[in-house]
Amino acid sequence: MHIVVHKAKCQGHARCWAQAPNIFKLDDEGYVLPGDINVAQEDELLASRAVRSCPESALEIDRTSAARFEPAEMQPRAGEA
Amino acid sequence: MALNPVPDHVPPEMVGDFSLFTSPGMLPTPDGDPQAATACVHAGPPIFYSPFNTRDGRGTWVITRATDQRRVLQDADSFSSHRSIFASALGENWPMIPLELDPPAHGVFRSLLNPLLSPKRVTALEPAVRERAIALIDSIAASGTSCDVMQDFAFPFAVSIFLRLLGLPDHRLHTFVGWANDLLHGDDVKRPAAARTILAFIDELAAMRREEPVDDFMTFIVQAQVEGRRLTDEEVRGIGVLVFVAGLDTVAAAIGFDLAFLARHPKEQELLRSEPNRIVLAAEELLRAYPTVQIIRVARKDIDFEGAPIRKGDYVSCATMIANRDSAEFECPDTIDLMREDNRHAAFGYGPHRCLGSHLARREIVIGLEEWLARLPAFRIKEGTAPIAYGGHVFGIENLIVDWS
Numbered sequence: 001m002h003i004v005v006h007k008a009k010c011q012g013h014a015r016c017w018a019q020a021p022n023i024f025k026l027d028d029e030g031y032v033l034p035g036d037i038n039v040a041q042e043d044e045l046l047a048s049r050a051v052r053s054c055p056e057s058a059l060e061i062d063r064t065s066a067a068r069f070e071p072a073e074m075q076p077r078a079g080e081a
Numbered sequence: 082m083a084l085n086p087v088p089d090h091v092p093p094e095m096v097g098d099f100s101l102f103t104s105p106g107m108l109p110t111p112d113g114d115p116q117a118a119t120a121c122v123h124a125g126p127p128i129f130y131s132p133f134n135t136r137d138g139r140g141t142w143v144i145t146r147a148t149d150q151r152r153v154l155q156d157a158d159s160f161s162s163h164r165s166i167f168a169s170a171l172g173e174n175w176p177m178i179p180l181e182l183d184p185p186a187h188g189v190f191r192s193l194l195n196p197l198l199s200p201k202r203v204t205a206l207e208p209a210v211r212e213r214a215i216a217l218i219d220s221i222a223a224s225g226t227s228c229d230v231m232q233d234f235a236f237p238f239a240v241s242i243f244l245r246l247l248g249l250p251d252h253r254l255h256t257f258v259g260w261a262n263d264l265l266h267g268d269d270v271k272r273p274a275a276a277r278t279i280l281a282f283i284d285e286l287a288a289m290r291r292e293e294p295v296d297d298f299m300t301f302i303v304q305a306q307v308e309g310r311r312l313t314d315e316e317v318r319g320i321g322v323l324v325f326v327a328g329l330d331t332v333a334a335a336i337g338f339d340l341a342f343l344a345r346h347p348k349e350q351e352l353l354r355s356e357p358n359r360i361v362l363a364a365e366e367l368l369r370a371y372p373t374v375q376i377i378r379v380a381r382k383d384i385d386f387e388g389a390p391i392r393k394g395d396y397v398s399c400a401t402m403i404a405n406r407d408s409a410e411f412e413c414p415d416t417i418d419l420m421r422e423d424n425r426h427a428a429f430g431y432g433p434h435r436c437l438g439s440h441l442a443r444r445e446i447v448i449g450l451e452e453w454l455a456r457l458p459a460f461r462i463k464e465g466t467a468p469i470a471y472g473g474h475v476f477g478i479e480n481l482i483v484d485w486s
């Protein structure tokens with residue numbers, strides 16, 4: 001999963017960090033660090049909860065890029081099929 | 082009042098019969114639920130004009146939907162936050178900082194103050210907060226099977242944490258609470274008198290810290306630099322007054338509403354007592370259900386907003402309790418579900434002015450509930466008593482007598 005960070009919208013509520021401190025990093029003032037985030041599969045539930053709790057809608061789950069990655073990963077490996 | 086309560090540019094059909102000060106459930110009411118009483122506005126339009134919706138009897142536009150409140154509060158170019166709420170009680174006109182500064186000046190002070198109340202900083206304060214909660218609750222437990230949550234716990238807890246932050250001694254706690262009470266809830270005589278007292282106190286404190294610096298908030302402020310210069314006296318005052326006023330009764334009110342809810346809901350109380358790791362999430366739902374402030378902005382220009390002709394200088398109200406009961410934002414908003422996950426509540430506002438103390442407030446609420454539930458048995462509202470709750474500019478609860486005999 002890929003999360004788009006709209007840094008300009010972040011107002012430092014730190015809801016994302018409270019839910020998933022390992023995924024969302026804050027600067028010294030308490031605002032989310034810039035730069036989009038790739039989330040490992042086992043962290044997806046936590047990350048999407050965090051996205052849904054941002055009051056400013058500053059975080060967005062990018063489904064299109066997920067779709068871009070998946071087909072490649074789903075290529076049959078040698079020996080399969 | 083000399084003012085025409087409804088300005089000429091407001092179409093009569095946009096005037097709504099609702100006010101956070103005068104509607105049913107807003108005046109002090111035994112067993113009242115003022116936050117729930119605001120939910121009636123959702124049956125109406127997204128915006129209406131309420132003729133008396135401030136302490137001084139002025140009208141405001143009322144924004145009823147969470148997404149529209151977000152739009153207003155994020156748009157500082159159109160909606161100013163400068164109202165001189167405090168200074169106007171003295172017939173003066175200077176901003177509390179950073180609340181009443183608009184961007185870009187706002188950002189300069191916000192950056193100065195943010196690190197003092199950042200999540201990281203609050204984590205460092207946590208042991209002291211917990212120690213204070215434990216001391217108060219243990220002494221309550223030792224002294225009987227009943228207490229007034231507001232007097233014996235919520236106020237002394239919240240206020241002493243914040244006095245410690247400011248570097249002020251605990252023994253003046255009752256004096257400070259008295260000042261805040263007069264300022265926030267007093268009449269036309271008490272309010273300006275309290276404002277003058279607080280101002281003199283802040284000025285005196287600043288002067289003392291200039292002379293003899295110690296390791297505290299006010300010393301930091303008088304020594305701080307913005308844009309390569311020291312702060313002016315008026316800026317120091319603007320920050321001091323805001324921190325003093327904002328820290329005094331909001332967290333206490335929140336803890337009061339939360340414990341009142343738990344006193345009335347034994348099942349929920351038991352759930353949190355037996356599974357304390359749920360308290361963090363539950364506290365967010367309680368913040369959604371029982372927020373305490375009405376946020377007001379002043380239009381900086383003429384704007385048509387969802388069909389309403391807002392004119393320059395009009396007040397626009399974003400009541401957090403109204404946003405938090407919006408069914409477009411929250412599923413079953415009138416149900417208090419301590420396990421609710423999707424919870425972008427507005428208790429701390431939206432936009433650049435998002436409550437600077439929100440991280441500390443949250444931790445105080447969570448720690449207060451954790452220690453209360455860990456140290457006291459099942460409690461309920463004491464028979465024959467009824468907590469008095471009220472609306473207004475800051476919602477609150479006057480007394481909360483609970484019993485665990």
Ligand code: SF4
Nearest residue numbers: 010011013014016054
């Ligand atoms: S929850 Fe949203 S506003 Fe808050 S720190 Fe995270 S991204 Fe920023």
